[in-house]
Amino acid sequence: MSVKLYIGNKNYSSWSMRPWLCLKKAGISFEEVIIPLDVAGFKEKILSISSAGTVPILEIDGVAIxxxxxxxxxAAEQNPQILPSDSVVRAQCRAAASLMHAGFSALRTHCPMNVRGRSSKPVHAAALEDAAKVDAFWCSWLEKHATDQKPFLFGDWSMADAFFAPVVSRFQTFNLPRSERAQFYIETMENDVHYQEWAQAGAKEEWCIESADGYLS
Structure with missing residues (x-):
């Protein structure tokens, strides 16, 4: 089986980070292809692979997902271990991933992912409200499921952690207020080997997106 994942810049592309982490954690071998965003011809390049016109794109034996x-x-179908084994907790994990997938628009808009950036600017009030909601969700899940040996949102690392990974980055980039438990989770994620692999690669990239960097000080 030939598996290829097309992604955007690792410094900026939160949507690409999520499935990349899931594929890594599922132990799936894949070819990684970066399509730099906001450069001449990038839209045409993406459209040549999929009419959806966005990254990420997973290509399996020539079929685009x-x-x-x-x-x-x-990825979870290939390796169910990236979802909790208990059916109820598994549904909660999927709900958490969907919540991040569809929500927190103010946080996305006013605090775009920027792995290598750090900002001291005041953060938009609506984004702060979203960050507080994220913190509350994290604390609720961690209190119910995390242990010293299994410190992720639902105990073992799961798809939910992949979907909140770019938010971990945002909390650091924009120095968003966080509770003690949320800080523990942020540190847990930053110590994860695959999170580090992505972040370190993003920090080394030379591509710049001026519209995203404009949110930084």
């Missing part, structure tokens, strides 16, 4: 959640679910 678009959309982060669908790609991540495919």
């Amino acid at each position: 678009t959309e982060s959640l669908a790609i991540s679910e495919w």
Whole structure:
């Protein structure tokens, strides 16, 4: 089986980070192809692969699968260990991933992912409200499921952690307020080997998107 994942810049592309992490955690061998965003011809390049016109795109034996959640679910079908074994907790995990997939628009808009960036600017009030909601969700899930040996949102690392990974980055980039438990989770994620692999690669990229960097100080 030939598996290829087309992604955007690792510094900026939160949507690409999520399924990339799921594929890595599922132990799926894949070819990674970066399509730099906001450069001449990038839209045409993406459209030549899929009419959806966005990244990420997973190509399996020449068949394109678009959309982060669908790609991540495919990864879970190949390796169910990236979802909790208990059916109820598994449904909660999927709900958490969907919540992040569809929600927190103010946080996305006013605090775009920028792995290598750090900002001291005041953060938009609506984004702060979203960050507080994220913190509350994290604390609720961690309190119910996390242990010293299994410190992720639903105990073992899961798809939910992949979907909130770019938010971990945003909390650091924009120095968003966080509770002690949320800080523990942020540190847990930053110590994860695959999170580090992505973040370190993103920090080394030379591509710049001025519209995203404009949110930084």
